[in-house]
Each structure stands twice: as structure tokens, then as C-alpha cells.
Amino acid sequence: MEIPYTVTARPDTGLWNAKVGIWLFLASEVMLFGGLFSAYIFLRLDAEPGYWPHGLLNVPVGTGNTAILIASSVTVVLAWAALKMRQFTRYKIYMGITILCGVAFLVVKLAYEWPQKFEHFGAYIKPSALEKYEPYLGNKHLLSEGLPPRVEITGHLHNHEALHDASIKDYEVGLDPIYTDPTNPKMDRPHFLYVPPTEKIAHIDKADVDRATMFLPTHNTYFATYFTITGLHGLHVLGGVIVFTYLWLPFGSRLYRQNPEHLANRVEVAGLFWHFVDLVWIFVFPLFYLL
Amino acid sequence: MDASSSVSHAAHDHHDTAHEHHELGFFRKYVFSTDHKVIGLQYLITGLIFLFLGFCLMMLMRWQLAYPGKELPVIGNLIGRMLGPGSMNNGVMTPEFYNSLGAMHGTIMIFLGIVPVAFAAFGNFVVPLQIGAPDMTFPKVNMASYQAFFVGGMIMLISFFVPGGAAKGGWTSYTPLADIADKGPGYDVIFNGQTLWLIGFILLITSSLLGAINFIATIIQLRAKGMTWMRLPFFVWAQFVTAFLLLLAFPPLESAIVMQLMDRVAGTSFFLPTGLVVNGTAVSISGGGSPLLWQHLFWFLGHPEVYVLILPGMGIVAEVIANNTRKPLWGYKSLVLAALVLGFLSFIVWAHHMWLTGMGTAVSAFFQTTTMIISIPSVIILSAFFISLWGGSIRFTVPMLFATAFLPMFGIGGLTGIPLAFNSADLYLHDTYYVIAHFHYIVAPGTIFAVFAGIYYWFPKATGRKMNDFWGKVHFWPSLICMNAIFLPMFLQGMLGMHRRWYDGGEGWTLASEKVWGLSGFHWNLPISIAAWTMGVAQIPFIINFFWSIRHGQKVGINPWEATTLEWTAPSPPPHGNFLTPPVAYRGPYEYSLPGRAKDFTMQTEPVEPNERAPHEPAMSLSH
Structure with a gap:
């Protein structure tokens, strides 16, 4: 006996085998x-x-x-x-x-x-240091609008070696647009069109950072x-x-x-x-x- | 017409032609076979070896529980030399090795032992024969399924030999423990116990996925002419529901395993909470994950898995009981319906494994209710089996002995589960030996006895010979006594509060418990261990009987049990393609003791005679 219904449909089910399988x-x-x-x-x-x-x-x-x-x-x-x-x-x-x-x-x-x-970089700011980075984060504005706070600063990392070198004390970040003008809703995400990081540089002290990595699965x-x-x-x-x-x-x-x-x-x-x-x-x- | 004699005649003719047509080499015939019967036997042999291996791991653990911290003579040093001092240091078991044995006992028994034997082996061998099909719908996929299983099993075994030994996080691999175990200095990134466990598991899931698709498609597409849904033997129905459970419950666990693999290898935090501290230092992770997520995804498989373990067993028992009571299975329709309801409900009870996580009263109430409801179909099935015995002239053959023993054993296992279904009672009993005893009563003297029944029952179909009756009984009685001697005292130990993962068998706890209750379960450890080792010895007659009977067992015809279902119309062993002429089913699966007939069994292939009443489904009355 050979296996039936490999190409033609079985009359009562109306299906050939592979279709049931898939x-x-x-x-x-x-x-x-x-x-x-x-x-x-x-x-x-x-x-x-x-x-x-x-x-x-x-x-x-x-x-x-x-x-x-x-x-x-x-x-x-x-x-x-x-x-x-x-x-x-x-x-x-x-x-x-x-x-x-x-x-x-x-x-x-x-x-x-x-x-x-x-190639994108993000640094989570310690809750205690959020105040210090207020000019980038604009959390007071967000609070007054009833929106959740920003706790991360993202952008292009200029000093890559800072990730590994403990002697470097801060991250040099070319900011994403929103951090250059944090209270302006037009600058906020999501943008429909991709907006690259700006030339405006922020120095983020490593001591103020909870965790900073590139956008990897570990981030x-x-x-x-x-x-x-x-x-x-x-x-x-x-x-x-x-x-x-x-x-x-x-x-x-x-x-x-x-x-x-x-x-x-x-x-x-x-x-x-x-x-x-x-x-x-x-x-x-x-x-x-x-x- | 006498179906059996005409078929056996034709069998000879076919054998001759088969030899002329295709002479497959050894490898194509036995190793890379696409024949469902060979694959079934491959699954059976491999699965039985794994079952024995898993049992050996437990026998080692029982030494540590009976004689905590004492040197295990001879074997201890041997294992120490084989697996390194991290396992048996000078013959004394290390706590890490004890944990490895516990985790791997569970994993091997469930995923490499019971599922392959009860589902894959019997399903592969018996289902196509019972529905009158020439093979499974996708023979190559079937072969791939076995191979994935085999490689997955080998990876699990290899993990014993890597630095640090096999997985230690329990068969449930709860996070965050399993995420951070077997990591750091001295461990390989990939070749460590827990990571290999995950990789092996992905292969096992792939295997059961391929198997499940094949089973369902086969049952839908390849039923013989006249084999309508309500003429399927209950075993086929049980396998059908089981296949759906495997198909739909395993993938969420696969996704969880992929996530745990990411956690371990790529450094993500799916299951690691923010601010996790290990050994006094904060771990460098992003956090934000949820340990509870793992438990949900794990038990979403874990609970249907329980029914994956028991349903094929119930199917086997149904066949054996109908055959040996010589009367129709009582309540066939209710059985089928109960199996379907059981399958459906098993997807919405999983969180009853998680009462201790504090899910909240609303969630608990929901899962307590569904858990209560799922006992109804289980009780229907068990009751139907018990009532089937009523008024039968029972033949106590070896398969029937095992099938009969299944009923009270499964009953004990099921009823002792009810206290665990209530979250208030479970708070006390959770993770004690009570739980161990409860689920082992279902799986060990339940499913494993059903598996033995199935092996003794279908052995003549696979080989053309019967297994020896006397040695079968020598196998049965000590096994039954030892099973109970092992697991009954565990209920007491558990109710006295003995925790299931204590490596010293509760030596340290026993003083406290004696103060509180004036009792301790500790002294039960030695008798339980002796019973476990005796049960190991009791399997020797089976092993010898099994291999001896393949060549030297008593030769029997194609239907030695005088059964009614289609597999007994095929030659023994069935040739490639199974049936010599396409079989046709004319009646229900259990037409035993039809009134006014010379024989007390009427096969499904026997046409309905003009003066006979209309072809009927098995009767549902007690007075048969």
C-alpha cells in the first residue's frame, strides 16, 4: 500500500496531506x-x-x-x-x-x-542625578503635562573608548534632537522620518549613569x-x-x-x-x- | 468469513514479493528508516533506555537520602573518576551533583522517557495500524522527528561530562536561578550544564512538534475506508488529543527557552529583575525582566504536559481492558468526549503550579475553579474503565494485570491532587514530598504501568512472538509492591513537612519536626530507598524477557489476543505498507461478545450480516 492523498484531496476532508500538515x-x-x-x-x-x-x-x-x-x-x-x-x-x-x-x-x-x-548609544541616568541633566531631559515640563519622565539620554557616542576605558570619566554624546530642545513637542519621538543625532554635544558623567551601552540586546x-x-x-x-x-x-x-x-x-x-x-x-x- | 486466516495466507505471498522488490541496507532499514513501525521501535528502545537511566539517577539520589554524606561503595568512586570530583568526592555525593541528578531525573523521565515511549513509540507503531493506514502521512518528517529527539537526548547526556556537570536548576529551570547558574570562571559559555539543557530542549521540542503534526495529519487523512471518527479505537483518540497538546503547548515553552538562552548567552534580561544581587554583588544587567514570566510560559507547557503523559496511558489501558474483559468498553462516547474536554481544559489550569507566587485572589480563584472542573473528565474516564470491568469474564493476562493495577494507582494519584488544587492547602504542601508522591502515582505506577501493559500487549504484533507469561508476572507483582512501598510513605513525609529538594534527606530538619509534631518522616527514607533499589532489581526479568522473547518467545498467530481492532488483521510483524489489501472498517472498535455469534469477538473488518442489527457503536448499558 502506498500513502494516499499526497497530491489529490481526500474526498471527505477535501484536503491533501501537506495542506493539513502546514x-x-x-x-x-x-x-x-x-x-x-x-x-x-x-x-x-x-x-x-x-x-x-x-x-x-x-x-x-x-x-x-x-x-x-x-x-x-x-x-x-x-x-x-x-x-x-x-x-x-x-x-x-x-x-x-x-x-x-x-x-x-x-x-x-x-x-x-x-x-x-x-551604533546608537543610550545612557540611563541615575534617579538622583536626573536634576542635573534637566536641560536635556525636560522632566519638569513632562510632569506638568502628566507624561512619564525621561530617564535616558541617547545619541551618537563620540568617545567609543569610554565604554571600556575606566580612566575616561564621561561620555561625549552627540544628542538626538529631542534632548536639544526637550520641551518642544515637535522635536519629540516618534518622528515619521528618520532624524540623525545632532552636532550638539553633551558630556555625561559616568558617576551619574546607571547603565550605558550601545543599542544591543543587553541595553x-x-x-x-x-x-x-x-x-x-x-x-x-x-x-x-x-x-x-x-x-x-x-x-x-x-x-x-x-x-x-x-x-x-x-x-x-x-x-x-x-x-x-x-x-x-x-x-x-x-x-x-x-x- | 474468517478474516484472520485469509490475511495470513496473503502475508506469505507478500513476503516473497517484498524480498524481490526492495532489499534495503542495514542503515536504511534500521537507522535511517522512514517506516513508522521501525521508527516506533527506535523510539521505544531509546525511550526505555532513557527511562532506565533516569531511574538510575534516582537510585543514586536515594543513597544520599538514606545515608546522607556516607560514601557510596564502589559505584561512588567510579562515578567520581568518570565525572570528576565535583560529582562524587571520594565516593560522597556533593550537593551540586545531587541537584544535577534531581534536575536530570525529571527532564530525562518526562521528555526523554515517557513522552517518547507512551506517545511517540506506541503512537508511531500502533496508530497507523489501528486506523488502517499504510504509514504516517509524512515518513521523512517522521524520521527527522526521531533524529531530533536522539540528538537532543545525546546533548542532555553530554551535559553530564562538561565542567560543572549537568543542569542543576530543577526540571522546571526556574529563573533567575537558572539564568545565573553554571556561569562564570570555570564554565564554558556554551558547554555548560544549563545552556546545553536549553539547546537539547529546543531539539526535543522540534521533535515532538514534527511528531505531533504527523500524528494529527495521519489520523485526519489516512483513516481506512469506513473508519469513521466514532469507529476509532479510544487509543487513537487519546493520541489525537495528546498530539494537539504537544502541538500547541510546547511552542510557548520554546519561546521561553529561546529567551533564557538569550539571557545566558547574549546577556539580555528577560527573566532578570532590576537590582538583582548575587552573592552580595549587584549583577551587571539591564534588569526590567520578570522571573514570573518564565513560570507562566513554563507551566503553560507544564500542565498540558501532564496530560501528554497520562492520555496515551489511558488509551493503552482502554485497549487492554476491552480486550481482556471480552465486552465493549463502557461509555465509548463519553470517553471520547472526556478526552477532548480534558485536552481543552488542560490549557487553562497552568497557574495552579504557581500558588506560592502570590498572583492575587482573582487569578487564584479562576485557576482553582478550572482545576476543579478538569477533575470531572478525568473521573469520567477512570469510572468508565472501572465499569467496563463489571460483569466481564476477565482474562488476567500480563497486560491486563498492568492495566488493572493502573486504575487504583492512577486513582490515588488523582485524588491526592485535589488538596493541591486549593491554594490554601497548597501553601502548606507545596514543594514537599507529598507533591512528589502525588504526581509519581500518576506517572510511575500510572503511565509506566500502562506502558508495560502496552509492551506486553503489542509485542506479538511487532515480533510475531509472545513475551513469557511467567516472567511477566514475576515482573508485575514486585513492581506493584515496590511502587507503593516507595510512594505511599512519601505522602506522610510530605504532610510532616519534608521539602522535596533537601539534599540531606531532611536530616537537619528532623529535630525540629520531632519537637513540633513529635514525629518525623526522616526514618522513612531508608525503607523507601530499599524499595527503590528492589524495584530496580524487579525490572531485570522484564529486560531479559523482552530481548529473549524477540528471538525465542512462543510463536503466535496474527491475532493472539482475539482482539477486534485493525492492527490484528495485519501480518505480524507487518510488512512495509502494513496491509496486504486496503482494509475496510464496517463496525465499531470493541465488538466483543456480540449475541448469536460463534466467536466472542467480531473484528472491525467483518461486514455486517443481513440478519444482524445495524452496525452499532459500543453499547452504553451496564447489562452487557
């Missing part, structure tokens, strides 16, 4: 990312006022990446439809575009967004969650790209000649996974970039 897999993926998102909620609700940062990510780039992913979700459906109509060349083109979109997303993420964070729980979730999401994008490439290369042509419906099924299953990866990003984007 939906079950996606259910478990929902729970996996659900666990991470619930950690995000848990940690964010637990954070002390002012300790959950806002607007540190580059919104236009994130928006662009969102558009790229959504476009790729459309092209993968077009690729599948082309296969269903037995138009192999069109399938090749659309699948090629999908793969390119996936790669573009990863390149933007790994070659631009993450490194930009690694705070916000970045810990950000890097973990986008990292895991990136791995999923990579997985999708690998599977698509496999179906796009000569293997796809061979399977197409043997059993075009089988290839269409595989593309459908891989496409379902791709839509899920897309959907996760639709949650990641507002949670980290906008809220």
Missing part, C-alpha cells in the same frame, strides 16, 4: 510567536515609567520593509496561480520576484537597520525583545527564501514536468507559510516601530 505547523507557530508577544506585553506592562522607550526605530525603513513583504505575498500567489494555469515562465518570474523581495527584506534588516542600532528589555523577535522572524524569512529557491531552481522544472499539480501544491504550502511570516511582521511593525 496548517497544523502554522498553529504551532502562532503559539511560538504568541509566547514571545506575550513576553513583550508582560515586560512592557511591568516596566517602570519612562523605562520603555518609544520611537527609537526607523519608521520609513520599517514601512518600506512592510511594503516589500506584502508585495512578496502577492507575487507568491501570482506564482501559484501561474502554475495552476500551467504557465511555467510566468511562475518563474513571479517566484523570482518573491525571492528577491525576501532577500531585500533581510538585507535591509541585517545590513542597515540592525547595524544602525548597534534594555525593549531591545532584548526587539532583537529576539525580529531575529526569529528573520530566520523564518530566510527559511521561506530557501524553500522558494529550492522550488525555483531546476528541481522545480523537473517536478513540473513530472507532475505540475504537485509543484503547485508545494508552492501553495510554502506560500501559506510565507503569508504567516508576513502576518507576524504585521504585528511586529506596529508593536516595535509605532507604539
Whole structure:
């Protein structure tokens, strides 16, 4: 006896095997990312006022990446439809575009967004020293507005060696715009367009600092969650790209000649996974970039 | 028509053709096999070895509890030489090693022993046969599942040999302890006990994820013609629900494990609170994390996991009881419904493991209520089994002995859990030996007995031979007595306040407790340990019987137990592809003692005769 329903649907369930499999897999993926998102909620609700940062990510780039992913979700459906109509060349083109979109997303993420964070610097000011840095923080103004206080000064670190060298007593920071004019709401985050750190320098005494690092996963729980979730999401994008490439290369042509419906099924299953990866990003984007 | 004889004829023909067609090499046939039966047996053998290993760890701990701080003769020095003086210093167990043994006993028994044997091994071997399928839906995924399990298990074992030894944070790996354990000078960043535990765990989760998808897809897609949902044997239903629990409960733990791995390797603070001080110095971390988050994510798996451990056992017991009472399983529909409700409810009771964390009365009230409710389906299942015994002419075969013993043992385990469900009673009993006794009654004489029942029951299907009856009984009776001798006194110890993680077995505490109660549970330690070691000896007949019977057991036909379900229509052992002709199911799974028939069992493949009443589901009346 051979295993039935690998390509054609079982009459009473209306499904072929792999389709059942992928939906079950996606259910478990929902729970996996659900666990991470619930950690995000848990940690964010637990954070002390002012300790959950806002607007540190580059919104236009994130928006662009969102558009790229959504476009790729459309092209993968077009690729599948082309296969269903037995138009192999069109399938090749659309699948090629999908793969390119996936790669573009990863390149933007790994070659631009993450490194930009690694070069950004933040220093958490000790509660006792907040008064001293009032000109940068503008907490009196925030208090009168009923807003949570600022406890961190961020920007471009001019003396990198200060991170390791104990003999250097202060950090030389090219301030992010908001700290140059802290009471002006127009300067506040989030900005839609990315605003680079200014040339205005602040000297922050190490003795006044609780903790100062570049924007790494160790910097705070916000970045810990950000890097973990986008990292895991990136791995999923990579997985999708690998599977698509496999179906796009000569293997796809061979399977197409043997059993075009089988290839269409595989593309459908891989496409379902791709839509899920897309959907996760639709949650990641507002949670980290906008809220 | 006599189904059994016609099938065995065809079996011979098929064997001949099979030899001509594909002669697989040793590696393809036994190591990298995609055949569900071989994978099932791989899981069984590996899982049983891990079960024994986990039991050995416990036997070592029992020495330390019976004779705190005394040198363990011969073996102690041997282990000391193998694992370094950090384990058994001159034959005396160090506290760190005791903690490693405790953590790894739990991990190995649950994730490398019971789940692979009760779920993966029996599920793989039996489910496709019972539903009349040629194999699992995704054979290659099935192979990957076993391989991920195997590698994960090896990583867990390797962790005993790295500097500092295996994980010590308990099988629950509570943070922040587990975040900061096995770190610092003398420890490798990756090759330390706790980090390897996490990495091994990711592989184990991957394995059960792949397995769960395969099981569910197989049961949905590959049921034979006529095998409707309500004609599935209860074992298949139990595995179906179990697979859903694994599918949906494990991933949140995987996310928690990824976060703990980040905490340990990348220096994040998911589970580390602000202002954490270790050994008198503030730790250089960002803080802002929550230790409670780990507990929530862990127990979100942890509680469904309990039902992952028990449901396959219940499924096996159902098959064995129906077969040996020679009457339909009582309340088949209620059983199926109860299993489904059990599966659903098991997702909303997890916080009853966390009463001591002070979640607040509203949350506690919710979880107490759901925990009370979940006892209802469990009681339905157990009651249905008990009533099934009523009025049957019971054949006390070896599998039936184990299945019968399962019932009261599981009953004790379940009923003693009720005080733990109430947060006021749990405040006192939490983390005592009472808890240990409670869940071991469910898993050890519960699930493990069911596993033994299953091994004795399906052994003829896998090998074509029966295991020896006499040695089976020699295995059963001492095991039953020892199980109770081990775990009953633990209830007393726990109620007297003995803590589960005391490395000296409560030697220091015993004076105080004698003052307070005039009693101490301490003197029970030695008898319990003796019972545990005796139980180790009692497994020897089983091990010998198991391997001896593969080649020398009594040869039997394809349906030696005169059972009704589909697996008994396939040749023993079933060839690749299982059935010679696609089987068709015409009736329910437990048609025993149908009135007006020559035989007292009617197989699912036997068509309904014209003068017979309509094909019926198993009767639900007592008067059968």
C-alpha cells in the first residue's frame, strides 16, 4: 500500500496531506510567536515609567520593509496561480520576484537597520542625578503635562573608548534632537522620518549613569525583545527564501514536468507559510516601530 | 468469513514479493528508516533506555537520602573518576551533583522517557495500524522527528561530562536561578550544564512538534475506508488529543527557552529583575525582566504536559481492558468526549503550579475553579474503565494485570491532587514530598504501568512472538509492591513537612519536626530507598524477557489476543505498507461478545450480516 492523498484531496476532508500538515505547523507557530508577544506585553506592562522607550526605530525603513513583504505575498500567489494555469515562465518570474523581495527584506534588516542600532548609544541616568541633566531631559515640563519622565539620554557616542576605558570619566554624546530642545513637542519621538543625532554635544558623567551601552540586546528589555523577535522572524524569512529557491531552481522544472499539480501544491504550502511570516511582521511593525 | 486466516495466507505471498522488490541496507532499514513501525521501535528502545537511566539517577539520589554524606561503595568512586570530583568526592555525593541528578531525573523521565515511549513509540507503531493506514502521512518528517529527539537526548547526556556537570536548576529551570547558574570562571559559555539543557530542549521540542503534526495529519487523512471518527479505537483518540497538546503547548515553552538562552548567552534580561544581587554583588544587567514570566510560559507547557503523559496511558489501558474483559468498553462516547474536554481544559489550569507566587485572589480563584472542573473528565474516564470491568469474564493476562493495577494507582494519584488544587492547602504542601508522591502515582505506577501493559500487549504484533507469561508476572507483582512501598510513605513525609529538594534527606530538619509534631518522616527514607533499589532489581526479568522473547518467545498467530481492532488483521510483524489489501472498517472498535455469534469477538473488518442489527457503536448499558 502506498500513502494516499499526497497530491489529490481526500474526498471527505477535501484536503491533501501537506495542506493539513502546514496548517497544523502554522498553529504551532502562532503559539511560538504568541509566547514571545506575550513576553513583550508582560515586560512592557511591568516596566517602570519612562523605562520603555518609544520611537527609537526607523519608521520609513520599517514601512518600506512592510511594503516589500506584502508585495512578496502577492507575487507568491501570482506564482501559484501561474502554475495552476500551467504557465511555467510566468511562475518563474513571479517566484523570482518573491525571492528577491525576501532577500531585500533581510538585507535591509541585517545590513542597515540592525547595524544602525548597534551604533546608537543610550545612557540611563541615575534617579538622583536626573536634576542635573534637566536641560536635556525636560522632566519638569513632562510632569506638568502628566507624561512619564525621561530617564535616558541617547545619541551618537563620540568617545567609543569610554565604554571600556575606566580612566575616561564621561561620555561625549552627540544628542538626538529631542534632548536639544526637550520641551518642544515637535522635536519629540516618534518622528515619521528618520532624524540623525545632532552636532550638539553633551558630556555625561559616568558617576551619574546607571547603565550605558550601545543599542544591543543587553541595553534594555525593549531591545532584548526587539532583537529576539525580529531575529526569529528573520530566520523564518530566510527559511521561506530557501524553500522558494529550492522550488525555483531546476528541481522545480523537473517536478513540473513530472507532475505540475504537485509543484503547485508545494508552492501553495510554502506560500501559506510565507503569508504567516508576513502576518507576524504585521504585528511586529506596529508593536516595535509605532507604539 | 474468517478474516484472520485469509490475511495470513496473503502475508506469505507478500513476503516473497517484498524480498524481490526492495532489499534495503542495514542503515536504511534500521537507522535511517522512514517506516513508522521501525521508527516506533527506535523510539521505544531509546525511550526505555532513557527511562532506565533516569531511574538510575534516582537510585543514586536515594543513597544520599538514606545515608546522607556516607560514601557510596564502589559505584561512588567510579562515578567520581568518570565525572570528576565535583560529582562524587571520594565516593560522597556533593550537593551540586545531587541537584544535577534531581534536575536530570525529571527532564530525562518526562521528555526523554515517557513522552517518547507512551506517545511517540506506541503512537508511531500502533496508530497507523489501528486506523488502517499504510504509514504516517509524512515518513521523512517522521524520521527527522526521531533524529531530533536522539540528538537532543545525546546533548542532555553530554551535559553530564562538561565542567560543572549537568543542569542543576530543577526540571522546571526556574529563573533567575537558572539564568545565573553554571556561569562564570570555570564554565564554558556554551558547554555548560544549563545552556546545553536549553539547546537539547529546543531539539526535543522540534521533535515532538514534527511528531505531533504527523500524528494529527495521519489520523485526519489516512483513516481506512469506513473508519469513521466514532469507529476509532479510544487509543487513537487519546493520541489525537495528546498530539494537539504537544502541538500547541510546547511552542510557548520554546519561546521561553529561546529567551533564557538569550539571557545566558547574549546577556539580555528577560527573566532578570532590576537590582538583582548575587552573592552580595549587584549583577551587571539591564534588569526590567520578570522571573514570573518564565513560570507562566513554563507551566503553560507544564500542565498540558501532564496530560501528554497520562492520555496515551489511558488509551493503552482502554485497549487492554476491552480486550481482556471480552465486552465493549463502557461509555465509548463519553470517553471520547472526556478526552477532548480534558485536552481543552488542560490549557487553562497552568497557574495552579504557581500558588506560592502570590498572583492575587482573582487569578487564584479562576485557576482553582478550572482545576476543579478538569477533575470531572478525568473521573469520567477512570469510572468508565472501572465499569467496563463489571460483569466481564476477565482474562488476567500480563497486560491486563498492568492495566488493572493502573486504575487504583492512577486513582490515588488523582485524588491526592485535589488538596493541591486549593491554594490554601497548597501553601502548606507545596514543594514537599507529598507533591512528589502525588504526581509519581500518576506517572510511575500510572503511565509506566500502562506502558508495560502496552509492551506486553503489542509485542506479538511487532515480533510475531509472545513475551513469557511467567516472567511477566514475576515482573508485575514486585513492581506493584515496590511502587507503593516507595510512594505511599512519601505522602506522610510530605504532610510532616519534608521539602522535596533537601539534599540531606531532611536530616537537619528532623529535630525540629520531632519537637513540633513529635514525629518525623526522616526514618522513612531508608525503607523507601530499599524499595527503590528492589524495584530496580524487579525490572531485570522484564529486560531479559523482552530481548529473549524477540528471538525465542512462543510463536503466535496474527491475532493472539482475539482482539477486534485493525492492527490484528495485519501480518505480524507487518510488512512495509502494513496491509496486504486496503482494509475496510464496517463496525465499531470493541465488538466483543456480540449475541448469536460463534466467536466472542467480531473484528472491525467483518461486514455486517443481513440478519444482524445495524452496525452499532459500543453499547452504553451496564447489562452487557
